[in-house]
Amino acid sequence: MPPAAPPCRRPLRHPIGRGGLWLIAAVLAFGGPAAAEIAPSGAASCSGCHGPPGDGGLVPSLAGRPAEEIVAALMQFNAGERAATVMDRIAKGFTDDEIRAIAEWLAGGGDQAAHSSQP
Amino acid sequence: MLAAGGAAAFYAPRALGQQAARVVVVGGGFAGASCARALKRLNRDLAVTLIEPSERFIACPFSNTVIAGLRDLEGQQFGYDGLKRVGIEVVPQAAVTVDAHARRVTVADGTTFDYERLVMAPGIELRLDAIPGYDEAAAEAMPHAWKAGTQTLTLRRQLASMEDGGVVVMSVPASPYRCPPGPYERASLIAHYLKTHKPRSKLIVLDAKDRFSKQGLFEAAWQALYPGLLEWVSLSFGGQVTAVEPADMTLVTDFARHRSDVANVIPPQRAGAIAAAAGVADQTGWCPIDPVTFESRLQPGIHVIGDAAIAGAMPKSAFAADSQAKVCAAAVAGLLRGEAPRAQKLVNTCYSLVGPDYGISVAGVYHPRDGLLAEVEGAGGVSPADAPPSFRAEEARYAEAWFHTITSAVFG
Ligand SMILES: Cc1cc2nc3c(=O)[nH]c(=O)nc-3n(C[C@H](O)[C@H](O)[C@H](O)COP(=O)(O)OP(=O)(O)OC[C@H]3O[C@@H](n4cnc5c(N)ncnc54)[C@H](O)[C@@H]3O)c2cc1C
Numbered sequence: 001m002p003p004a005a006p007p008c009r010r011p012l013r014h015p016i017g018r019g020g021l022w023l024i025a026a027v028l029a030f031g032g033p034a035a036a037e038i039a040p041s042g043a044a045s046c047s048g049c050h051g052p053p054g055d056g057g058l059v060p061s062l063a064g065r066p067a068e069e070i071v072a073a074l075m076q077f078n079a080g081e082r083a084a085t086v087m088d089r090i091a092k093g094f095t096d097d098e099i100r101a102i103a104e105w106l107a108g109g110g111d112q113a114a115h116s117s118q119p
Numbered sequence: 120m121l122a123a124g125g126a127a128a129f130y131a132p133r134a135l136g137q138q139a140a141r142v143v144v145v146g147g148g149f150a151g152a153s154c155a156r157a158l159k160r161l162n163r164d165l166a167v168t169l170i171e172p173s174e175r176f177i178a179c180p181f182s183n184t185v186i187a188g189l190r191d192l193e194g195q196q197f198g199y200d201g202l203k204r205v206g207i208e209v210v211p212q213a214a215v216t217v218d219a220h221a222r223r224v225t226v227a228d229g230t231t232f233d234y235e236r237l238v239m240a241p242g243i244e245l246r247l248d249a250i251p252g253y254d255e256a257a258a259e260a261m262p263h264a265w266k267a268g269t270q271t272l273t274l275r276r277q278l279a280s281m282e283d284g285g286v287v288v289m290s291v292p293a294s295p296y297r298c299p300p301g302p303y304e305r306a307s308l309i310a311h312y313l314k315t316h317k318p319r320s321k322l323i324v325l326d327a328k329d330r331f332s333k334q335g336l337f338e339a340a341w342q343a344l345y346p347g348l349l350e351w352v353s354l355s356f357g358g359q360v361t362a363v364e365p366a367d368m369t370l371v372t373d374f375a376r377h378r379s380d381v382a383n384v385i386p387p388q389r390a391g392a393i394a395a396a397a398g399v400a401d402q403t404g405w406c407p408i409d410p411v412t413f414e415s416r417l418q419p420g421i422h423v424i425g426d427a428a429i430a431g432a433m434p435k436s437a438f439a440a441d442s443q444a445k446v447c448a449a450a451v452a453g454l455l456r457g458e459a460p461r462a463q464k465l466v467n468t469c470y471s472l473v474g475p476d477y478g479i480s481v482a483g484v485y486h487p488r489d490g491l492l493a494e495v496e497g498a499g500g501v502s503p504a505d506a507p508p509s510f511r512a513e514e515a516r517y518a519e520a521w522f523h524t525i526t527s528a529v530f531g
Contacts, residue, residue: 038161038453038461042484044445045466048438049517051524058520085502085514086468086482093464093484093498111160111445111528 039110040101042094047111063112070103140165140455143224143234145214145393147171147199149178150425150440151240153529155207157448165452168232169202170224172213176530179298180437181522182267186275187308188316189475195267197530214241217397219418236451239399239406239415240425240440241391242266243297246404249387250290250363257365261382264305265297277381278309283317285380288370290360292387293327295405297426297435300332300481302385304471307337309383310345311474323377324351325370326358332434333471333481333501340473360384390427397421405429410487412450412460413443422447431491432483439467441525462487464495470518478514 046062053061062070076082077091078099094102144155147169155169175196184190199209212226217237224232245263247254253261264274278287287309291302306324313320322345331337341349352358357374363384370377370384389395389404399406399415406423407416410431415421424447425440433439442465450460468482483499485492502514 038449039445039463041462042464042466044157044449044463045442047445047528048441048466048525049468049521051527055524055527057524058516059524085510085517086480089482089498089500090466090468090484091498093466093495098464 040105041098043102043105043110046102046106052112062106063110065107067100067103067107070106071100074099074103140235141233142167142236142238142451142455143232144169144238144240145171145217145224146240146242146391146425146427147173147176147202147209148240148242148425148440149437149525149529150242150427150444151238152176152199152202153441153444154238154240154424154448155202156205156529157445158452159205159207161448161452162455163206165455166208167206168208168210168234169199170210170212170214170226170232171199172211172227174198174211177267177271178437178522178526179265179267179301181519182264182271183301183305183308184472184475185267185271186264186278186305187312188275188279189308192267192272195271197526199530201531214393215396217393217421219398219421222420235420235455237421238413238447238451239394239397239421239423239427240444241393242426243388243390243435244392246387246389249292250360250384252363252365253384253386257363258384260365260368261363261379261384263385264383265301265385265388274381274383278312281317281320281380284319285317285321286378287313287320287322287381287383288377288379289322289324290363290370290382290384290386291324291326291328291331291358292385293354293359295435296385296388298469299434299436300337300469300471302326303331303333303337304473305383306349306351307340307345307471307473310341310349314345314348318348320348322349323379324349324358325360325372325377326351326353327360328358329353329355332469333479335504336479336501337471337473339504340477340479344474344477390423394423394427399423400427401429403429410490410492411462412454413447414450422451429491431485432494433465433467433485433492434469434483436467436469437525438469438521439465441529442466465492468521470514470521472515472518473511476515477508477511478516478518479511480514480517 049059050062051057074091077087144151158167178195216225262270262273264270357372362371368379390400394400408428413422424443426435446463465485470480479502481501484495
């Protein structure tokens with residue numbers, strides 16, 4: 001847990017009321033380019049199934065989706081409140097803070113953001 | 120300069136004005152190709168060289184459907200143009216020696232490549248010294264088909280030309296081996312082929328284990344779909360094959376001699392031969408690694424990912440190889456900048472087809488613990504036992520979607 005909350009200049013529209021998330025979100029939002037480069041814990045695995053936007057695949061693309069939407073879905077999978085084939089089993093392996101960090105990273109483009117910076 | 124044996128030795132970031140750091144990757148399968156791409160994504164200034172002898176990669180996932188005649192091998196093949204397009208230097212040669220001290224790789228034509236960090240992803244070597252009688256010639260008569268390609272087609276052809284009423288025998292090794300549920304997916308799809316085309320035939324699976332991945336789901340499905348057709352013989356019931364006699368297509372156990380019309384012998388395995396040559400494989404034949412950076416515990420500066428690595432609880436799967444590749448790439452990119460590596464969780468999901476529209480899965484989340492990758496408790500597990508057919512059909516479609524996504528991401 002970070003010792004003090006940095007000023008949160010990008011307030012979340014729909015706080016989901018889980019302790020600790022705000023601080024982590026704020027830290028991530030201002031983590032600088034180095035932090036943005038390397039995926040947060042677990043996030044690198046997402047693109048095993050979730051492809052780039054517009055790939056027309058059966059599994060929805062997550063790159064650029066709103067963080068709140070991804071957090072909400074993962075929290076529901078984690079709590080077993082949303083129908084799933086494997087995402088319930090996977091989401092149970094992550095803490096609220098990790099879910100938040102993954103969602104923020106994916107919302108920022110995830111692997112795809114790095115892709116588009118290719119020459 | 121190099122601390123002998125000190126895999127945890129720290130590396131000064133390169134001084135300004137030096138040439139871009141060079142990372143060499145050996146092996147362009149799921150692990151190596153994914154890692155090369157991830158390195159370029161993380162730092163486009165890195166010079167990344169991929170050493171891979173094959174012009175085209177032939178993927179194992181879904182190759183069991185090729186054996187069962189449900190798909191063609193063409194759909195399993197992928198080239199390296201996508202990697203070249205993002206600036207990766209692809210060298211169509213096999214690596215033959217690695218000098219960990221000089222940090223230099225030599226390839227078959229004698230060219231050398233110096234590296235600051237080396238990532239080794241050579242996959243597996245099939246042990247042709249493990250089952251008496253099962254040597255290179257025997258592997259033609261009794262194919263393993265555990266590396267996709269001509270072996271896959273040989274097994275498919277043999278099944279296609281077998282008479283109705285024939286006996287197919289499979290031999291499955293003890294763990295660890297590539298793709299823990301793979302032999303049982305194969306058994307299922309061969310049973311599907313026999314049921315559809317040669318219903319008087321029989322499949323016997325001789326196993327060197329008493330338990331296997333997704334066992335409950337497989338056995339329930341076999342009961343429902345292939346009753347009387349598929350017989351699984353566990354270790355305790357004499358499943359371990361102790362020798363083969365290819366001349367009369369016989370598999371020998373301590374209890375019986377099994378004559379076959381088609382034999383699929385999946386032998387024990389070890390890390391790809393170059394791993395031992397580089398000094399990163401231990402006496403088990405596999406490569407011990409640090410679970411945070413995937414750096415070898417035996418040779419500093421060399422990272423090992425994919426099937427070749429000892430990844431603790433993580434299975435040897437293409438999904439795991441790709442997850443490891445991206446985590447390893449992040450660690451390597453960070454280490455080259457002088458940053459301390461951060462522990463990461465990794466995910467695996469493996470689908471198996473029990474029939475064309477019947478998929479089952481196992482998933483797991485892993486984290487570094489006590490020097491190994493351990494399962495995160497409370498997560499993961501297999502598909503529900505009591506799911507309706509629509510659920511199985513959905514997982515079969517997800518399996519296909521996964522294969523499309525991962526191969527596009529790695530090779531596309
Ligand atoms: C029948 C079957 C079904 C499977 N199904 C699935 C599945 O559904 N899902 C799943 O996730 N996994 C599945 N797998 C497992 C998957 O194929 C492997 O786990 C995966 O290929 C491992 O990736 P890798 O990069 O470590 O090895 P590989 O993909 O084998 O790649 C290794 C590469 O290294 C190269 N190489 C070797 N030696 C050298 C050298 N000296 N110099 C240069 N290059 C070298 C090889 O040419 C090869 O291209 C299956 C496997 C089998 C056999």
